[in-house]
Amino acid sequence: xxxxxxxxxxxxxxxxxxxxxxxxxxxxxxxxxxxxxxxxxxxxxxxxxxxxxxxxxxxxxxxxxxxxxxxxxxxxxxxxxxxxxxxxxxxxxxxxxxxxxxxxxxxxxxxxxxxxxxxxxxxxxxxxxxxxxxxxxxxxxxxxxxxxxxxxxxxxxxxxxxxxxxxxxxxxxxxxxxxxxxxxxxxxxxxxxxxxxxxxxxxxxxxxxxxxxxxxxxxxxxxxxxxxxxxxxxxxxxxxxxxxxxxxxxxxxxxxxxxxxxxxxxxxxxxxxxxxxxxxxxxxxxxxxxxxxxxxxxxxxxxxxxxxxxxxxxxxxxxxxxxxxxxxxxxxxxxxxxxxxxxxxxxxxxxxxxxxxxxxxxxxxxxxxxxxxxxxxxxxxxxxxxxxxxxxxxxxxxxxxxxxxxxxxxxxxxxxxxxxxxxxxxxxxxxxxxxxxxxxxxxxxxxxxxxxxxxxxxxxxxxxxxxxxxxxxxxxxxxxxxxxxxxxxxxxxxxxxxxxxxxxxxxxxxxxxxxxxxxxxxxxxxxx
Numbered sequence: 288x289x290x291x292x293x294x295x296x297x298x299x300x301x302x303x304x305x306x307x308x309x310x311x312x313x314x315x316x317x318x319x320x321x322x323x324x325x326x327x328x329x330x331x332x333x334x335x336x337x338x339x340x341x342x343x344x345x346x347x348x349x350x351x352x353x354x355x356x357x358x359x360x361x362x363x364x365x366x367x368x369x370x371x372x373x374x375x376x377x378x379x380x381x382x383x384x385x386x387x388x389x390x391x392x393x394x395x396x397x398x399x400x401x402x403x404x405x406x407x408x409x410x411x412x413x414x415x416x417x418x419x420x421x422x423x424x425x426x427x428x429x430x431x432x433x434x435x436x437x438x439x440x441x442x443x444x445x446x447x448x449x450x451x452x453x454x455x456x457x458x459x460x461x462x463x464x465x466x467x468x469x470x471x472x473x474x475x476x477x478x479x480x481x482x483x484x485x486x487x488x489x490x491x492x493x494x495x496x497x498x499x500x501x502x503x504x505x506x507x508x509x510x511x512x513x514x515x516x517x518x519x520x521x522x523x524x525x526x527x528x529x530x531x532x533x534x535x536x537x538x539x540x541x542x543x544x545x546x547x548x549x550x551x552x553x554x555x556x557x558x559x560x561x562x563x564x565x566x567x568x569x570x571x572x573x574x575x576x577x578x579x580x581x582x583x584x585x586x587x588x589x590x591x592x593x594x595x596x597x598x599x600x601x602x603x604x605x606x607x608x609x610x611x612x613x614x615x616x617x618x619x620x621x622x623x624x625x626x627x628x629x630x631x632x633x634x635x636x637x638x639x640x641x642x643x644x645x646x647x648x649x650x651x652x653x654x655x656x657x658x659x660x661x662x663x664x665x666x667x668x669x670x671x672x673x674x675x676x677x678x679x680x681x682x683x684x685x686x687x688x689x690x691x692x693x694x695x696x697x698x699x700x701x702x703x704x705x706x707x708x709x710x711x712x713x714x715x716x717x718x719x720x721x722x723x724x725x726x727x728x729x730x731x732x733x734x735x736x737x738x739x740x741x742x743x744x745x746x747x748x749x750x751x752x753x754x755x756x757x758x759x760x761x762x763x764x765x766x767x768x769x770x771x772x773x774x775x776x777x778x779x780x781x782x783x784x785x786x787x788x789x790x791x792x793x794x795x796x797x798x799x800x801x802x803x804x805x806x807x808x809x810x811x812x813x814x815x
Contacts, residue, residue, distance in 0.1 A: 291325040319394040361390035454547035455508035493536035612641030663743035675729035
């Protein structure tokens, strides 16, 4: 008699660093194969794979083996629930085994004894046993789901950490009010977040901020959480470890748009609410609702067309220096012994009648002197927008949640536990609707406040990129005309002043405004 060839099948729904189940399953399958005198010819190991959500045929490794039925004679699982958790999946697996004449073996069947379903011959008894066991596995799966759903819902409404991904900016701490854990702001992550938000609100693009974070070696959220948990940063792709993840504009957008910044607990993309319909907090918020709304308003203005100024260049005057001949930007270019700002109209497919070019150190010194003379001693100001509060958006959100919740009432399946949870959530949303409907709307307002810093001090403590942004925000423009042929005197003494002009545009020159006000007062006095 030929020795039977066995396939050892291993499955686990959730894998962690502490997981030992695959080893136990492998040992049980190996012992059962040895007891039967079979030789294991292969192993199908599917980890992080749910039997409730996948059939045996669409699991990565087992599915590939089932497509090659001639390579083995039997499949050994540790227990029935490692193979299937539904009657439909068991029926499909049974049909496949009957069509290909296979043995389905479970190292531990009911009562702990091995169980064999011999599908090599037509056996009504084997088929009946198979379906009875599949029914039992399906009922167990439903019971587990109901218990877990109820427990997780209870934890979330109590504000306790219920497992899963920790939002960036928070960390897991012991629950001071009882058992389990809660989430609290993580000082190190909050410091990074504060810097990101400051840079974004200051006008930097998400791509520029991501580049700066990567250059500084700042860990992305998933790598940061891995390190906090004592694991190596990076992950697995196709079974191979890859380098740590990088910040991208998309990663930043996801972090900055999450209501978790306000301390809200999020589940399946929606806020978790307590018995009164209020958002359950995961910890002290990183941002207030007002600050979050300001950030979201700014995020809504970021489009591929905006923030086009390069942040990786060291050209202090990019976007500031203009060619008088065509009005286009002057670009920094290196040369032996230094660098110049030059017109590049030809690169745009245009012709400039008088293309300008000037030494970079000359132009930058000229702009610095002109800017600081005009604005250096003035206090910098910023506009603070107070959004007020309009309950309408949240009211609409809660109304949509209520509609969605009412729509699923018929799919509860008669479960008393599920119906009790559903009723409680409906009541909580109802109370929140009542509260929002009675909340008055407060108007938005803006105020201009001094930052406590002069333009000169800000200039002194920033690099080329920071100074460029300050110039752009002030609407500064330096126009340069083409130099005369020869230019010997200019090379010796510096640029001809007639070639240069400097203006403050978007933000009016405060000194000029003050003079205009005095002149207007004198004019009015003379008329009187």
